[in-house]
Amino acid sequence: MSQIEIRTESQINPVGDEVSALIAVIRPILQGLLYALKHEVVAEVGGFSKVKLLMLPRMYRAGDGDIGICFEYAVHDAIKRGESAVVEKVNDGMRKHCKVKGNETSSILFGAEKNGALRLIDTAKELLTDESRLLTGAQAQPVKLRRYINLLAAAFRRPTTRLYLPSSISGAWKADLFIGMKDTDRWVGTSVKTNAAQLEGATGIRVGIVPSRQGKSDKITFDDTKNLVICPLPYDGSFTEIFYSAWVIVQQFIAADAQVPKEASLPSTSQRMVAKLLSERRDFTIVDVIEALAPIAQPELLMTTTEKRPAEPSRDEIANIETLIAPMSRIVTPDA
Structure with missing residues (x-):
């Protein structure tokens, strides 16, 4: 089959x-x-x-x-x-x-x-x-x-x-x-x-x-x-918008000598929150900071699952495997 x-x-x-x-x-x-x-x-x-x-x-x-x-x-x-x-x-x-x-x-x-x-x-x-x-x-x-x-x-x-x-x-x-x-x-x-x-x-x-x-x-x-x-x-x-916003955070953070910049430099609450996370880790190596931030970064978005199901064989096929790709919207939890 x-x-x-x-x-x-x-x-x-x-x-x-x-x-x-x-x-x-x-x-x-x-x-x-x-x-x-x-x-x-x-x-x-x-x-x-x-x-x-x-x-x-x-x-x-x-x-x-x-x-x-x-x-x-x-x-x-x-x-x-x-x-x-x-x-x-x-x-x-x-x-x-x-x-x-x-x-x-x-x-x-x-x-x-x-x-x-x-x-x-x-x-x-x-x-x-x-x-x-x-x-x-x-x-x-x-x-x-x-x-x-x-x-x-x-x-x-x-x-x-x-x-x-x-x-x-x-x-x-x-x-x-x-x-x-x-x-x-x-x-x-x-x-x-x-x-x-x-x-x-x-x-x-x-x-x-x-x-x-x-x-x-x-x-x-x-x-x-x-x-x-x-x-x-x-x-x-x-x-692209996220990239440029992140670039601004890093440049302002550097300009502020690795401290949280003034509010006028980073008026956005989310940008200042990220700058604070960096400032709290200023005594660690950049390699360690990059690793430490991984668990709180935007995670991987896609998950691929594979399922094999039996199908009626055609007259010319006895054991053929075909692949179908089906996109699905994200899984929504009750409190999402």
């Missing part, structure tokens, strides 16, 4: 209160700022794991690219957490335009040394396998990403290394993320920018993720001139 596998994606948590949503985005912002600190300065205190939160105002020097780095970290973290507004958008872009099949969306933070600042290289090999393929839209067989990941990292810093890479992934060294599906092991090079005008096309990059602007459309488009699928993340009451 044939079986039908029914996979149901349920939203297990509402889009949380503003404080927990802000904390969720504050964490990758702190991580981005930490790893953007100059390596020689960090070495003076014993490494990144030794940098206390109260040291951030003294060690941090604002730069034009800081918000962009933190946006990359925030998008990467949102995909890993299952932030529905972000996951749904990138999934639509990958499935409709890049032909990426699968259901387990994931992200690899691809770090290289940019603008003289050390950036974190996420543990790509934990996600990549020997069969991980990088889809570029070229007619050729997709290359195995794991085989070239180290060369791509080196190619950003050393142009001569680029000669050893296949032409089908040219420019992939400029990717900020590799997003894809773990269950099908297919990935696409992705550029993440806070300004859509800064997106650069390349053979090895298929997707561009940018924040949508307040009151503007967040419709997915295809840029013919850059050969990029443009995925604007929604603004009003959603991810």
